[in-house]
Amino acid sequence: MRQFSAVISVNNPAAPDWMHLAFEWPNQTEDPPMDQPKPGQFFTVLPPFVETTAGALLRRPLAFAGFTSDGSVKHAHALYQIRGPMTRALSLMKPGMSLDVIGPLGTCFPLPHADSRAVIAGGGIGTGPVLFLAEFLQKQGFDTTLALGFRSESRIPLRGTYESARLPIWNSLIRKAVIATDDGSAGIRGTIIDALMHLQQSSDISRWHLYACGPAPMLAALGKFAEQAAIPAHFSAEQWMACGVGACHGCVISTKTNSYLRVCTDGPVFDASIIDWEADRR
Structure with missing residues (x-):
């Protein structure tokens, strides 16, 4: 730093x-x-x-x-x-x-096991981090699939008249990604979970290592999906921050053991199984 x-x-x-x-x-x-x-x-x-x-x-x-x-x-x-x-x-x-x-x-995403399939899910504020991760893992030779969820086609960054703003690698990643939109205006009609269900039809989910970054409701839904599928998962939490270096404790996130972790220094990437993703929604 x-x-x-x-x-x-x-x-x-x-x-x-x-x-x-x-x-x-x-x-x-x-x-x-x-x-x-x-x-x-x-x-x-x-x-x-x-x-x-x-x-x-x-x-x-x-x-x-x-x-x-x-x-x-x-x-x-x-x-x-x-x-x-x-x-x-x-x-x-x-x-x-x-x-x-x-x-x-902050912390970074861990590498998957060599025989795993890295399934990377994101959308909205989490689009940038998952593009970076997908690029990084592909360069490392990992089997990688990217899924992106948005409210509508108009909310998808780097599309249409904005394509010139992309990095060349973003062109390839977004073109190959499985896209889901709430209103069906682009890709699959539905949420990021629907996109993963679509992928599951042609993939051995037992090989998946799920990675994600996005709005809190998306991470909560993905946390349930990973738990029910019994697959490893690491998510990057998006949280309001003040200092960004761990001093103020203004960005804490709840764990399943009723303790708290600082997103800025303990995270932002966490083993999804230890975080109570529903805590802030209750």
């Missing part, structure tokens, strides 16, 4: 209210060398000229969605949604401007 000033290379619309951010990663020749981000990890940002409204001065966490190399220059990528004054200020920043970054933070 390090705080550094990053030069923005890309900050383009990826869908209505969604942006693709890329910035230069510190040179690996520095002493000590900077760790490269891994799928599941995140970083926090503090854009300049933020409106001084309540909460606007807190750093905002964003999940890594990719890590690329352009010759000697490396770039970190993220997909973020414009939801408040901080992300609105971030969306107005232009390539060449400097961004205050702290990262990489």
Whole structure:
């Protein structure tokens, strides 16, 4: 983990209210060398000229969605949604401007067993992390399947007129992904669970290692699915954060043993079987 000033290379619309951010990663020749981000990890940002409204001065966490190399220059990528004054200020920043970054933070997704099939589920705010994980596991030679769920086709980032915002690897991953939409406007009509049920018809579910990132209701449903199928599962929790480094305990998540874990430092990736994904919904 390090705080550094990053030069923005890309900050383009990826869908209505969604942006693709890329910035230069510190040179690996520095002493000590900077760790490269891994799928599941995140970083926090503090854009300049933020409106001084309540909460606007807190750093905002964003999940890594990719890590690329352009010759000697490396770039970190993220997909973020414009939801408040901080992300609105971030969306107005232009390539060449400097961004205050702290990262990489948090835990990463573990590798599956060699004979497992990595089934990666996500949607909404979890789209970026699962794209990064799918790319990473494919490069490692793992049998990988990506499933994405959204409310409607209009909510799918990086489609239609926004395709130019994609990384080349995102083109391939999204084209091959199993898509589910609540209204049936793209892919399978239904939820991410319906997408997994569709995959199960042509796959040995006993080989699955389920990975996921997305809204809390999605993770709760996927947690039940993994438990009923008796398959290993690791999920990345999306939680409100204040400090992002474990000091404030503002991002705790409930476990099945009635204890709490900090999403920013104990996670954000957890063994899905130990977390009470329904706790915040009761």
